[in-house]
Amino acid sequence: LEPITCIGCGIEIQTDDPKKEGYAPAASLEKEEVICRRCFRLRNYNELQPVSLSGDDFLAILNGIGEKQGLVIKVIDIFDFNGSWINGLQRFVGQKDILLIGNKSDVLPKSVNRNRLINWMKAEAAKLGLKPVDVLLISAHKGHGMEEAMAAIDHYRKGKDVYVVGCTNVGKSTFINRIIKNATGMGEVITTSHFPGTTLDLVEIPMDDGKAIYDTPGIINEHQIAHHLDAKDLKAITPKKELKPKVFQLNAQQTLFIGGLARFDFMAGDRSSFTIHVSNELTIHRTKLENADALYASHRGGMLAPPTGESVEKLPPLVRHEFSIKNSKMDVVISGLGWITIQHPGVVVAVHAPRGVNVVLRPSLI
Ligand code: GDP
Numbered sequence: 441l442e443p444i445t446c447i448g449c450g451i452e453i454q455t456d457d458p459k460k461e462g463y464a465p466a467a468s469l470e471k472e473e474v475i476c477r478r479c480f481r482l483r484n485y486n487e488l489q490p491v492s493l494s495g496d497d498f499l500a501i502l503n504g505i506g507e508k509q510g511l512v513i514k515v516i517d518i519f520d521f522n523g524s525w526i527n528g529l530q531r532f533v534g535q536k537d538i539l540l541i542g543n544k545s546d547v548l549p550k551s552v553n554r555n556r557l558i559n560w561m562k563a564e565a566a567k568l569g570l571k572p573v574d575v576l577l578i579s580a581h582k583g584h585g586m587e588e589a590m591a592a593i594d595h596y597r598k599g600k601d602v603y604v605v606g607c608t609n610v611g612k613s614t615f616i617n618r619i620i621k622n623a624t625g626m627g628e629v630i631t632t633s634h635f636p637g638t639t640l641d642l643v644e645i646p647m648d649d650g651k652a653i654y655d656t657p658g659i660i661n662e663h664q665i666a667h668h669l670d671a672k673d674l675k676a677i678t679p680k681k682e683l684k685p686k687v688f689q690l691n692a693q694q695t696l697f698i699g700g701l702a703r704f705d706f707m708a709g710d711r712s713s714f715t716i717h718v719s720n721e722l723t724i725h726r727t728k729l730e731n732a733d734a735l736y737a738s739h740r741g742g743m744l745a746p747p748t749g750e751s752v753e754k755l756p757p758l759v760r761h762e763f764s765i766k767n768s769k770m771d772v773v774i775s776g777l778g779w780i781t782i783q784h785p786g787v788v789v790a791v792h793a794p795r796g797v798n799v800v801l802r803p804s805l806i
Pocket residue numbers: 489490491543544545546547578579580581582606607608609610611612613614615658679680681
């Protein structure tokens with residue numbers, strides 16, 4: 441039997457996973473011409489759907505464009521810097537310039553210093569071997585910073601093609617859809633008069649100068665906490681509105697649970713305050729350190745939630761990370777979840793987070 445392929449992009453049709461390439465509803469197989477959902481939405485609504493690939497398939501695509509000239513835009517989620525990092529990106533980038541774009545700035549509380557966040561992103565990128573030509577903050581959802589971003593793209597692409605890469609869930613589709621919308625307006629720096637089209641692997645958004653913006657599939661990064669949670673729990677941990685920082689005055693040997701996803705232990709030091717920056721929907725529970733293990737064992741998935749339902753079993757065990765805060769105000773960042781500001785130095789703290797989830801210190805953003 442011949443595999444059924446999409447009349448738009450030629451990809452093999454599958455009916456199992458709406459999040460993966462080539463998806464079409466089972467009912468559509470009865471039609472003479474089958475079109476995948478991505479091509480369908482693009483044709484009918486001029487709107488891009490997120491699709492995702494596993495690491496190997498993704499890197500194969502990246503290798504295919506390794507020789508090409510152009511600008512690479514790497515979109516990351518500012519709440520999941522490490523979880524939305526793409527290992528092996530450098531190999532594909534070759535000589536191309538990289539513009540690093542941090543998305544979801546709309547949920548940052550007012551108290552956060554934007555420049556400090558940008559500087560931290562630069563430093564982290566350098567540590568990971570990437571030297572972007574520029575680092576920008578945007579909200580693809582609200583449209584904040586989009587005009588600057590479009591101008592920067594046009595400046596740094598130097599008349600060449602643009603490749604947009606990013607992990608799943610960073611908001612890459614929202615960003616591209618913004619670009620398409622903005623680019624079809626009058627008097628914009630980037631203009632596209634033709635409809636975007638799909639090839640097997642890339643969505644091509646033609647620009648008026650004959651070059652194009654290419655959207656690559658979102659890569660699934662196993663370090664994203666998102667992959668251990670079901671849709672409902674993911675919704676709960678993903679900040680949608682501006683974060684409301686929660687301040688806790690703690691004595692040493694007290695513990696805070698962030699839902700059932702992470703735990704913060706104040707190990708040693710004078711009474712001090714700690715500010716939690718996570719989704720407003722997450723509940724924080726305070727307890728004594730000596731009771732914390734037992735509480736977690738008996739209340740995980742119940743009082744300490746999310747995780748709920750099937751995510752309770754799916755979530756990897758918590759791993760402990762200890763930090764001694766010596767000189768200045770610091771943030772303990774739990775990738776994909778948020779951060780805890782340590783308001784006063786001279787304390788020892790420990791954070792327990794699901795195995796694989798990155799936990800790091802950074803100079804406080806406040
Ligand atoms: P993709 O998988 O990278 O293509 O990501 P999507 O564009 O599908 O977005 C993933 C999730 O992030 C969705 O729940 C979006 O609503 C949300 N999102 C995207 N952009 C923003 C943004 O600028 N701010 C906020 N708060 N959420 C965003």
